[in-house]
Structure formats: structure tokens, C-alpha cells
Amino acid sequence: MSTYKRLSEVYKNSKIILYDDSSKFVMMSDCHRGTGNTGDNFLKNQYLVFAALNDYYENGFTYIELGDGDELWENRCMQKIIEIHSRIFTLMSKFYDENRMYMLYGNHDKQKENNVFSECDLIEHYHEHDAIIKPIFPGIEIHEGLILENKNDENHRIFLVHGHQGDLINDELYKLGRFLVRYFWRILEMWGVNDPTAAGKNYKKKNGVERKLMEWTQENDVMMIAGHTHKPTFPRVGKPMYFNDGSCVHPECITAIEIENGCISLVKWYVMTREDRTMYVEREVLAGPAKLKDYFEYNKTAEKV
Numbered sequence: 001m002s003t004y005k006r007l008s009e010v011y012k013n014s015k016i017i018l019y020d021d022s023s024k025f026v027m028m029s030d031c032h033r034g035t036g037n038t039g040d041n042f043l044k045n046q047y048l049v050f051a052a053l054n055d056y057y058e059n060g061f062t063y064i065e066l067g068d069g070d071e072l073w074e075n076r077c078m079q080k081i082i083e084i085h086s087r088i089f090t091l092m093s094k095f096y097d098e099n100r101m102y103m104l105y106g107n108h109d110k111q112k113e114n115n116v117f118s119e120c121d122l123i124e125h126y127h128e129h130d131a132i133i134k135p136i137f138p139g140i141e142i143h144e145g146l147i148l149e150n151k152n153d154e155n156h157r158i159f160l161v162h163g164h165q166g167d168l169i170n171d172e173l174y175k176l177g178r179f180l181v182r183y184f185w186r187i188l189e190m191w192g193v194n195d196p197t198a199a200g201k202n203y204k205k206k207n208g209v210e211r212k213l214m215e216w217t218q219e220n221d222v223m224m225i226a227g228h229t230h231k232p233t234f235p236r237v238g239k240p241m242y243f244n245d246g247s248c249v250h251p252e253c254i255t256a257i258e259i260e261n262g263c264i265s266l267v268k269w270y271v272m273t274r275e276d277r278t279m280y281v282e283r284e285v286l287a288g289p290a291k292l293k294d295y296f297e298y299n300k301t302a303e304k305v
Helices: 003-012 043-056 078-084 086-097 115-122 173-191 201-222 292-304
Strands: 015-019 023-028 061-064 102-105 125-129 130-134 145-150 152-162 223-226 242-244 254-260 263-273 279-291
Touching: 003 145, 003 152, 003 201, 023 043, 043 061, 043 254, 043 263, 043 279, 061 152, 078 086, 086 102, 086 292, 102 145, 102 279, 115 152, 152 292, 201 223, 201 242, 254 279, 279 292
Parallel strands: 015 145, 023 061, 061 102, 152 223, 223 242
Antiparallel strands: 023 254, 125 130, 145 152, 254 263, 263 279
């Protein structure tokens, strides 16, 4: 099935979440949390993610993970990932307990679409402080897509999706892609050979994916926020309304998309050093803030012209 048809199918079946100018959302994706071995790309940025999420939690944001949160192509066991990154999952569970977290699945954690998988592997972990097993995300529903809809104007919609839809080996044949990564490309990558199935490491593939996502947003006049390519994207008003939050596995930073006070921003979090040589985590706005309504109203004006 083509990318256009797959995205249209996901959009049609997506859950709608209402928002207004008081709403606060942060979108992150492509954490690729692993099991702490040399193939765990999340490991080097885990403290950046923890610092960023803790800040968003304290400031009342809702956390939306746009897929590939966990690396389930290279790893079989979700429980092991939870044990290794227990601090992150404990913090995420605080968002979830307050109805401030939504999770999408991508191609690398597509198994999460299976309710049995979610119930078996995502709901419990060992809580060290109390020395007991506690639920993390009891009853969680993991989505393929979500729609943020303005309470005051149903035409102001933001489509949230991972962005792998329609890519044959990452979508319909994901089991083949998983097999190649788990038993073939994972080993070659250690020798510096890029995985051709990975949009995040293949620039030609990135451009092809982006072009298809932009075409869908333009054709349907719907804003989209995606992940998958690992390439942060923030268009100017008047351009196709395709945004990308980047990833949590950049070499020296993590990136995210924020929505606050009716505005959208692209930000990065990274480590800085003070004059006394102590280190701290810094947040920097890369693009924005830009008013969401400016994107929607520009398109309405353009249609009239």
C-alpha cells in the first residue's frame, strides 16, 4: 500500500485529543531504548532525556512519544529494556498516572500494537525504593496515530504519526526488516556499514520519506508532526505543514517539538559547561515559537485567492 493510502487510513482511525491555548504538549521520538549493551543508542543520551522529561513533568506538559521509543528490532525482551532504563520508565509512569502521556508505535517497536504484548511486557517493573513490583502503564492503549484538534475550530488539526507508513520493509514487511537488522545489519554496523533499511542513517531514504509525508500534508491541508527520519524539521508559514521532532539519539543532543500557549517550537537539549567546569543540561530553541493559527489561517487565505 502506498504511503498516501496508509497515512489516510491511520488518520481516519486516529483518536482525537482536544486542545486549546492553555494546553502544553511535548513530542519526542526515536529514543531506541535498548538493553545497555554496545548497540544501545539511547544509553549516551539517557541523562539528557531524563533531565528534559523531568522539566516537562514539573511544568505541566503532556508527553507524547511518537514511536520507536524502544528498540525491539535488535532486542527481543521489553522487560530487560525496562530494567536497564528503570528511571526513565518510572518518570514516564508519573506522566501516565496523571493522564499526561500518550504513546505511539513506530516500525522498531511495532509489536506494541498487539494488546497482549502491551499487557505482558509494559505494565510491570521492579520498584527499587519499595522493593516490590509496581505497574508502569496499566491499561495503556498504544496508538498508530493521534489527532490534536482545537476545541474552538475542528479544522485546526495536528496529525501525530511516526512516519514509517507505506515504506515496504519498515511497514508491511517489518518482520523482514527486523530479521535483517537483528541478524545481519546490526553486526555490520559495528564495522561502520550503514543499515540501508534505516531512514535515520540513510540521507537518500530520509529525503524520499519526507517528500511523501509533505505531499500528504499538502494534499489534505492537515498539519503533521512525525519522527522516523531523525531529521528535525520546522517549516515556515506558507510551506507544507510537515514538522519532525528529530530524535533522542543525536550524537550530542536530543530534540523535541513543543506546543505551548498556542505556539509551536523546535528545541534541543544538550550538555554545557560553566566557568567552574561543572556541567549542566541546557535547553535551546532552534525554531519558533510560531503561532499555530498562523499556519492554518495562511492556508485558508491561500485557498480563497
